[in-house]
Amino acid sequence: MKIKQPQLLNLRASYTIKSIGNMSQCMALAMLGLICAVPVKANVADFEVPQKPPTQKRLLAHSTKSAVVRIVNGCQGKAYLPRNGKTYNLTSIGYGSGYFVTSNGYIVTNAHVTQLSQNQAECMQLLFQDFVKQVYQDYVSVDLNTLKTMVKRSQLLTYTPIQQVLLQNGKALPFEQIVSGAPNAIGKDVAIIKIDVKNVPILKLANSRSVQLLDRITVIGYPAAADSTTRLSDDSFHVPSITDGAVSAMKTTRDGEPVIQTSASVTHGNSGGPAVNEQGEVIGIVAFRGDTVNNQEVQGFSFVIPSNTIREFIKLAGIQADKEEISQK
Incomplete structure (x- = not known):
């Protein structure tokens, strides 16, 4: 005994x-x-x-999350309102995720994550909406027609696009867009951007043809649902979140492009973040979620653009990736 x-x-x-x-x-x-x-x-x-020895899953999480970044994209400006002589600070930004594919700063993300700063007309329209909202707060009792007249007489003083990558140490670096697919072409919603860094951790790219049903996967990124600015510290804003799931279906878009359906929970902000297999290799990046049901978002139905599609954009970008950076399995 x-x-x-x-x-x-x-x-x-x-x-x-x-x-x-x-x-x-x-x-x-x-x-x-x-x-x-x-x-x-x-x-x-x-x-x-x-101490208990770390599990394989825990080792995987620690080895992969360091290569993930948050992406900030949008624009800001200042508008002057003659009616009260006041200058308004305007901002329209969005957040997404991405990961380093090379050690010299090339990052894979979604095209729709970097779209806003590339489209000045769209971003200026969003700044205008912010302006109207702020003016209305100053003149709540003014009727709509008067408000429209006031706003038309205003002047946009400055306009600045925002293109930044936030590293996990809190440092913000400007990025250059190298190549991008069409954001509305869901199956090609991929962009390659570049920041000026050296010797950063990377993630290998798997062969998505090897992905099978019920393969375990891990999604890493910056979901908006985990950003509680009133309850969490400023440092917590730079900590990526990890959710896991499995491959639940292999499907195609209306354009005939392959996508991988997974059961991992994702939300706004996860876009462009990597989905990795049990070897720590990227099988794809998060692109979109399933439709709402009764106007409610349903978790457990996320879609990933396969790694082999990402390879096409890496080739278009002219990136010379080392053999150890892209798996040929």
């Missing part, structure tokens, strides 16, 4: 066993056949519980 060993306590400080007297008293008691406790200082290490 196997005897169960008693569990050791994890003591954070050394302690001393109480003594009932000094050494001379102990010797006297010993002559009478009595036992005396002598002060003994315990070694903390003797009482520490051995």
Whole structure:
């Protein structure tokens, strides 16, 4: 019969066993056949519980998340309203995810993640909406026609596109868009961008033809649902979230492009983030979710653009990826 060993306590400080007297008293008691406790200082290490070895899944999470970044895209500007002589600060930005595919700063993400700063007319329209909203807050009692007249007489003083990659250390770097698919062509919703860095961690690209039903996958990114600016620290904003699931279907878009359906939970902000297999290789990037049901978003139905489609854009970008960076399995 196997005897169960008693569990050791994890003591954070050394302690001393109480003594009932000094050494001379102990010797006297010993002559009478009595036992005396002598002060003994315990070694903390003797009482520490051995740490469990990390699981394969935990090792995978730590080895892959360091290559993931948050992408900020949009525009900002200033508008002047003659009616009150006030200058309004305007902003329209969106967030997405991406990952380093090369150690010198090339990043894979979605085309729709980087779209806004590339389309000045669309971004200016969103700034205008922000402007109207702010003016309305200053003139709540003004009727709609008067408000429209006031806004028409305003001036846009400045316009600046926002194209930044936020690293996990909090550093923000401008990015250059190298190549991009059409954001409305869902199966080709891929973009390659570049920032000026060296020796960053990367993720290998798997062969998506090897993906099979019920393969376990992990999605890494920056979902908006995990951004609680009122409850979490500023540093937490730069920590990526990890969700897992499985490959639940292999499907095609209306344009005939392949997509991989997974059961991993994703939300706004996950777009462009990698989905990796159990070897830590990217099988694709998150692109969109399933339709709403009764106007409610349903989790567990996310769609990934396969890694072999990503390869096409890497080739278009002229990236010289090393063999160890792109798996040929």
